[in-house]
Amino acid sequence: IYASLPAGDYHRPIKAGSYDLTFSAFGFHTKTVYGVAVSDEQTTILNIELEPNVLTSQFYASDTLANVNEPINFFDTSYGDSIVAWEWTFDGGTPYQSTEENPEGIVYGETGKYNVTLTVTGEAGGTNTTVKEKYVRVAETYFMQDATVYLCEGVFFDSGGPDNNYSDNETYTMTFVSMLESGIMQVTFPAFELEEESSCEYDYLEIFDGMDTDAPLIGKWCGIDNPGRIVANNINGGLTFRFHSNESNNFSGWKAELSCDTGVDITEYSIPEIKLFPNPANDIITLQSSATIDWVIIYNITGKQVYRSRGVGLSMDINLADQEAGIYIVNIVGNGFKVHKKLIIH
Numbered sequence: 001i002y003a004s005l006p007a008g009d010y011h012r013p014i015k016a017g018s019y020d021l022t023f024s025a026f027g028f029h030t031k032t033v034y035g036v037a038v039s040d041e042q043t044t045i046l047n048i049e050l051e052p053n054v055l056t057s058q059f060y061a062s063d064t065l066a067n068v069n070e071p072i073n074f075f076d077t078s079y080g081d082s083i084v085a086w087e088w089t090f091d092g093g094t095p096y097q098s099t100e101e102n103p104e105g106i107v108y109g110e111t112g113k114y115n116v117t118l119t120v121t122g123e124a125g126g127t128n129t130t131v132k133e134k135y136v137r138v139a140e141t142y143f144m145q146d147a148t149v150y151l152c153e154g155v156f157f158d159s160g161g162p163d164n165n166y167s168d169n170e171t172y173t174m175t176f177v178s179m180l181e182s183g184i185m186q187v188t189f190p191a192f193e194l195e196e197e198s199s200c201e202y203d204y205l206e207i208f209d210g211m212d213t214d215a216p217l218i219g220k221w222c223g224i225d226n227p228g229r230i231v232a233n234n235i236n237g238g239l240t241f242r243f244h245s246n247e248s249n250n251f252s253g254w255k256a257e258l259s260c261d262t263g264v265d266i267t268e269y270s271i272p273e274i275k276l277f278p279n280p281a282n283d284i285i286t287l288q289s290s291a292t293i294d295w296v297i298i299y300n301i302t303g304k305q306v307y308r309s310r311g312v313g314l315s316m317d318i319n320l321a322d323q324e325a326g327i328y329i330v331n332i333v334g335n336g337f338k339v340h341k342k343l344i345i346h
Helices: none
Strands: 015-023 031-038 060-062 065-067 074-076 083-090 111-123 127-140 141-143 147-153 153-157 171-178 184-193 204-208 217-221 229-231 237-245 253-261 274-277 284-300 305-319 326-334 337-345
Touching: 015 065, 031 326, 060 111, 065 153, 074 111, 074 326, 111 284, 127 153, 147 153, 171 184, 184 237, 217 284, 217 326, 217 337
Parallel strands: 065 127, 141 153, 147 171
Antiparallel strands: 015 031, 060 074, 083 111, 111 127, 153 253, 171 237, 184 229, 184 253, 204 217, 204 237, 274 284, 284 305, 284 326, 326 337
């Protein structure tokens, strides 16, 4: 339950019983009150006062993986004693220092990993400093083209780059492979906009789990249906991207952040147990998962989306009686996982 100004109080009907209540507010120590007795049809009043935290320096950036000369904004989230002064240091950045509360437009002219430091001064004269080591990563920039690239970190744009739209009548295939021997590619899309079409037949981006377009299709995206974060799941650790645009209506495209990893830091992408049966199928298939299913998206062998639906928990039935015989790719998406399975329809 949340309180807000001007009242700042809580109202909540609740059944009789004994409850533990935890109160928290930004800049204050959290406080828990145990064993609060509540009776039916009675009002219980608690007066709670939280103690301020000590002066603490905190901040975050608009982006921590950027391309060369891309402006980055920084935001102060420090708390405690009333803050009267800020002193920022941006190693490798321009400008190098700032006394603004929320500096904007910091740029880095060379690739690398850079520390950021913030010292805040409280009204009583105390100071507190936070240093985030290698917080900003400035990486090489790659534009959509026909190529295979081995890398461990990079920023990936459509052909128009960060400032322009992609062009009409484009067809490109680009593969990224981890430079680490045991690494796998990961991609995250902070921005994505292509031409909208219900079946993604006009402008679209396809992503394949492997070294070329013969690898399993992970998905096909258009409009503002952001692919989110995708992790390779193949022995080579590569991801292949195929982009197509038709003869009209181009848009801003995408910005994607590429990185390679040995798998140590991506445990949130552990694959749940998912069963799809019958397979081959005639009409209705059943999906059963050990983790909640959020979305199911099915593509035919040409990459056309033929089915899309929100999940309904751990199991769901899908009627595909209207689909032609052939091979299909079933994408099952949940919180922290994306699994694709091959389906044959008789």
